[in-house]
Amino acid sequence: MRIVFMGTPEFAVPSLEALISGEDEVVGVFTQPDRPKGRGNKMTPSPVKACAAAHGIPVFQPERIRRDGVEDLKTLAPDLCVTAAFGQILSQEVLDIPTYGNINVHASLLPRHRGSAPIAYAILQGEEKAGVTTMMMDKGIDTGDMLLKAETEIGETETCGELTERLSRLGAELLMETIRQLKAGTLQRIPQNEAEMTYDPMMNKEMGQVDFDRPARLVKGQINGLNPWPCASVMVGDERIKLMRAARTEGAGRPGEVLVSDPKGGLVIACGEGAVKVLELQAPGGKKMRAEDYLRGHEIKAGTVL
């Protein structure tokens, strides 16, 4: 089969690599245009572009594929399109091009967590399981029929970045199994139950402000789920401290009250229900570090309410 791959961030790379080492031919890759990034605003290619280029696969970077990528895609004459976190909406015209349609690798247990940040939201909402779903794309956003699913447990202190990495590999395996079954003709299309669907809005920095009135399960979810971006944070004196990793723990007090704060006991903060132990944090200008290390050189008085 001639396969065209569409994807952009690190999450998509394992799927692309799996396809490349598979028996089918990846004839082209679509990804988002290079963007100015990081210090110095250097133009940076997407991880998918870097991967494709390393394998000598033609790369296409239309600003909008449904507007100025259609002809290129037609020319590639794909039998199948595979998308994984591409970041652009496909029009019906684009969807109609590949013979066998478009398979999408989505990082949630659909129909829950449609949208662009499914992994973060699963953690954010304090859920215990996450997963990946392969699906046939249709015109809606993550609304197409489901094909295969794989699930995994979310670790107590697992961050969005870490879970993303795991799911990207799980997704690549599931994608290859999906294609095997597609060829074998054993694939079942399962419509999504609209009554159970949830759609997550895009993330932004405002979501990072920690509200300790909420139960520890959700405060912990917010801290772990927003790492590495946009990150949960709290003002300590006049500094905004990013909270990078946390776990639930024993303890009670006024919401936001610092219950423990020293290099041995770490940093424990009371929530509306229960308490959280901050495991990693990051001060302005500094590196991410363990809370115990931070407290060797900075004081947060126990009893302070954050």
Add this chain to the structure above:
RNA sequence: CGCGGGGUGGAGCAGUUUGGCAGCUCGUCGGGCUCAUAACCCGGAGGUCGGGGGUUCAAGUCCCUCCCCCGCAA
């Protein structure tokens, strides 16, 4: 040349403004106390102050230069 913060014993920091003895918390090593402890007391080891050059009687501190780390904005 997008904006900004930072590099000081093993860890985290102060000291740089105004040049003048290498400081704090923790860890570590030895000793003591205690039924006991992440507690407490006493003592010790450990630092080319990111690299190089310059100014000076004297540089962590001032000047020039290079390297590395981080945040913001995109």
